[in-house]
Amino acid sequence: MPEIFLQQTLRCLVDVVNSETSALAAVAMQALGHIGLRISLPPLDNSNSDGILIILHDKLSKLLLSDDVKAIQKIVIAIGHICVKESSSS
Secondary structure, eight states: OOHHHHHHHHHHHHHHHHHSOHHHHHHHHHHHHHHHHHSOOOOSSSSOOOOHHHHTHHHHHHHHTSSOHHHHHHHHHHHHHHHHSOOSOO
16 A cells, blocks of 8 residues: 555544544544554654554543443554554553
8 A cells, every 4th residue: 555545544534533523533443443453553744753642642532531332442442453563652
């Protein structure tokens, strides 16, 4: 897969997580989790070396405190999937 296509896909999924309801954000996190099972997720751009989980920290914290149990389960599993191939300590 071309790097530019991967970057565009990751940016789109991060934008969905940041801007949508818990149900749709959880599905976008699932998609990020499935990608994270295959590869270590790269930074979203060259100017910011923060990982995707760091970028999504505030939004994920809010979602994990919500009452939507199914969304919470999807998000937690996705975070675990992302961590499988992650090599950075952050």
